[in-house]
Amino acid sequence: MFKKYKLLLIINLTLLLGYFLYSFLVDNYNNKQLSPKVTISAKYLTYLYFSNEKTANELYVNKIIKVYGTIKEISYLNDRNTIILAGHSNASGVICDLNKTEFTKLNQLKINQPIYIKGICKGYLKDVILLNSYIDILKNNE
Amino acid sequence: MNKLFSLLFILSVFLIKDSTPNQFIARQGQVTFFSYASVENIEAKNNQVLSIIDFDNDKIAVSMLMRAFVFKKDLMHEHFNESYIESDIYPKATFEGSLENFDIKTNTEQTQLINGTITIHGISKEIGIKTTIIKSKKGIELVGEFNLIVNDFDIKIPPILSNNIAKVVLVKFNFQYLPYEIN
Numbered sequence: 001m002f003k004k005y006k007l008l009l010i011i012n013l014t015l016l017l018g019y020f021l022y023s024f025l026v027d028n029y030n031n032k033q034l035s036p037k038v039t040i041s042a043k044y045l046t047y048l049y050f051s052n053e054k055t056a057n058e059l060y061v062n063k064i065i066k067v068y069g070t071i072k073e074i075s076y077l078n079d080r081n082t083i084i085l086a087g088h089s090n091a092s093g094v095i096c097d098l099n100k101t102e103f104t105k106l107n108q109l110k111i112n113q114p115i116y117i118k119g120i121c122k123g124y125l126k127d128v129i130l131l132n133s134y135i136d137i138l139k140n141n142e
Numbered sequence: 143m144n145k146l147f148s149l150l151f152i153l154s155v156f157l158i159k160d161s162t163p164n165q166f167i168a169r170q171g172q173v174t175f176f177s178y179a180s181v182e183n184i185e186a187k188n189n190q191v192l193s194i195i196d197f198d199n200d201k202i203a204v205s206m207l208m209r210a211f212v213f214k215k216d217l218m219h220e221h222f223n224e225s226y227i228e229s230d231i232y233p234k235a236t237f238e239g240s241l242e243n244f245d246i247k248t249n250t251e252q253t254q255l256i257n258g259t260i261t262i263h264g265i266s267k268e269i270g271i272k273t274t275i276i277k278s279k280k281g282i283e284l285v286g287e288f289n290l291i292v293n294d295f296d297i298k299i300p301p302i303l304s305n306n307i308a309k310v311v312l313v314k315f316n317f318q319y320l321p322y323e324i325n
Binding site for chain 2: 057061062075077078080082095097122123124125126127129131
């Protein structure tokens, strides 16, 4: 009887340990280390979403994508650091919510500057939304 | 000459009247929900909520991507989207309401009830949301909070997790609107 309870205890402790280890790994592995599935221009991305949201979602939602475009706006709303890339029309853009490690790069950026940003695509409202984004500032001769 | 001046004056009055914007947009509205339960407290924030106000029709519309809610733990985010909200099937939550008795001309802070329909997880409910409206130099700010009953939206919580998630969730919002020119 005691051996049976001992076995159950060991199994439960192993499962609990496994759960906490998995949680730790998921929380600490960020997409900065991962390669993007696709590189796409901000204009084309917003155009695709505007034309066919369902298809664009199938292609990009919850995927790491690298977007290149010009900076339309740098926003500090909601105590967040956000770069908005110009889209295919004045009415839309790509909202890139930056990972907190990227904040120090913001003082190097200017409006209309070309830039690459990698992030997780979450979908589209009037703008395409990227979260957990990382900046790749283009060199002057690129 | 006097008639010409009179005509120009009347025209300028109309032009000034028409230049007041009647549509406003917030692209980075913030919505936060709080679940206070005996086992744990959960907080999630969405900083990319879209909202449009149309004062011509006294309407407000809000739309948010459920996938854009950020949790402290990624595992909570996974459970929220895959098990509770099923965001692959119901990717957006929306609210459409009426701005009753709101006066755009006044600069003083107003607290009004916005009545409308909220849709989450494919279920729509009528709701009244107490909202404070503040007019700033740049535009308009809306802040408020309300409670939602999780069961009302057919959100299934596994019995083993029933003590982890509150039956009533507090929702807070803050939208900062700028004039919106429809192209």
